[in-house]
Amino acid sequence: MAKKKIVLHFPEESIEKPLTYHLVKDYDLIPNILRAQIDENEGMLVMDLEGAPDQIQKGIAFLKEQNVGIQEAIKDIIVDRERCVDCGSCTGVCRPGALTMGSDWKLAFDQEKCVFCQLCINACPVRAIKVQF
Template sequence: MARKRVDLTFPPEQVNKPITYHLVKDYDLVTNILRARVDEGEEGRLLVELTGAPEKIAEGISFLESQNVRVEEAARDISLDEEQCVDCGACTAVCKPAALRLEAGTAKLVFDKDKCVFCGACVKACPLRIIEVAF
């Protein structure tokens, strides 16, 4: 089984169609919606983790593109101004997947990209406003 995180952008006319349903039904993919912004009549965005056979993931992505859905590899980065960070831990308290943690022994902030779901909770929790997540 392979995993791939993708950022999907749906044109307004596609937002009300069950496109992600077809990824499950027709391509046997497990879809985990990590983040969504969908409003009727407006462009929609989903951050999705697809799990399945590599060839099925590729076929599913081709299907999405055939439906005029823009597919981009999900950014795996979080912007943190380390010089201004005071390692207070406020961001770690709200990080459910534990992508942000204070390192034992040094109490320095550590970011694990593989655990991050780009929810943005850390951005709101940071008292210095030095964390940014692109979506």
């Protein structure tokens, strides 16, 4: 079993398709939706996909066929250590606990836990956190 975190951007025509159903049914994947933002124009989902590695790849290929933009989420949030002063402000808005204060009171970032809510970007007073698209 493998696990992969991805961000899905889907266009208007795909919003009403039961895409996660197909991931479960056709590829035997366990999608865990971490964050979702859907309105009448577009949709965005952050999800963990768990399953056999080849099935994950096939599932992602299926999504791409449906015109869903796939962002391999890893490496997207960048903390500029030169700029960061380890104040801890960002940890206050990080609900999944990806940004935490270590025992040495230095900022620690666990990308695995990040759900890309991006609240940390504005919460950082010294603008040390950036999204890399």
